[in-house]
Amino acid sequence: MSAAADNTAILDAFRAAMRHVAATVYAVTTGHVGERHGILATAVSSLSFEPPSLLVCINRAASLHEPLACADTFCVNVLGLGNREIAEVFEKARGEDRFGIGDWREEHGVPVLASAQSYFICRTAHRHEFGTHTIFIGELIDARHRENAAPLTYYDRHYIDISAAPERAPR
Numbered sequence: 001m002s003a004a005a006d007n008t009a010i011l012d013a014f015r016a017a018m019r020h021v022a023a024t025v026y027a028v029t030t031g032h033v034g035e036r037h038g039i040l041a042t043a044v045s046s047l048s049f050e051p052p053s054l055l056v057c058i059n060r061a062a063s064l065h066e067p068l069a070c071a072d073t074f075c076v077n078v079l080g081l082g083n084r085e086i087a088e089v090f091e092k093a094r095g096e097d098r099f100g101i102g103d104w105r106e107e108h109g110v111p112v113l114a115s116a117q118s119y120f121i122c123r124t125a126h127r128h129e130f131g132t133h134t135i136f137i138g139e140l141i142d143a144r145h146r147e148n149a150a151p152l153t154y155y156d157r158h159y160i161d162i163s164a165a166p167e168r169a170p171r
């Protein structure tokens with residue numbers, strides 16, 4: 001098999017495997033020169049408790065990338081089941097129109113979704129480029145959490161409700 005065919009096979013296997021990795025859906029947002037920017041993302045992870053920090057992986061071709069690279073702060077909005085429409089608007093709309101529905105407000109200069117399951121406002125501490133993406137590491141400067149929220153989850157190219165899963169099995 002040629003190296004190119006080999007790479008295609010690896011990419012296909014990667015895509016197929018990742019389809020079945022259930023992921024929480026986030027709206028990553030920032031504000032830059034008076035404009036709001038945001039994309040849907042699943043490549044988000046908590047990083048450390050000391051300092052409280054998390055990371056987001058953003059494609060350099062995404063509209064959010066440049067404003068995020070220029071801005072000091074960003075917000076990771078954890079979407080709940082009640083925010084499904086927000087996810088759909090983020091997929092269909094572009095630019096400012098992504099903020100056309102939902103209870104968005106501004107905190108620390110970034111758009112936060114008041115009805116999100118939780119949100120984390122971060123100051124960018126570090127960036128690392130890899131392949132097509134930049135990993136933005138943010139230190140937490142503010143956070144909110146709503147009790148009784150259930151996460152919006154992306155699985156097999158669909159949004160699903162994992163709160164309907166059976167109770168945890170005893171250890």
Ligand SMILES: Cc1cc2nc3c(=O)[nH]c(=O)nc-3n(C[C@H](O)[C@H](O)[C@H](O)COP(=O)(O)O)c2cc1C
Pocket residue numbers: 025038039040041042043044057058059061062063064091094095154
């Ligand atoms: C469920 C879902 C998860 C996504 N996760 C990411 C992600 O983690 N990082 C990323 O850069 N783009 C991600 N995307 C793609 C972006 O949301 C966006 O569609 C793409 O960057 C193009 O946005 P633009 O039109 O603003 O340039 C995801 C899209 C969907 C539907």
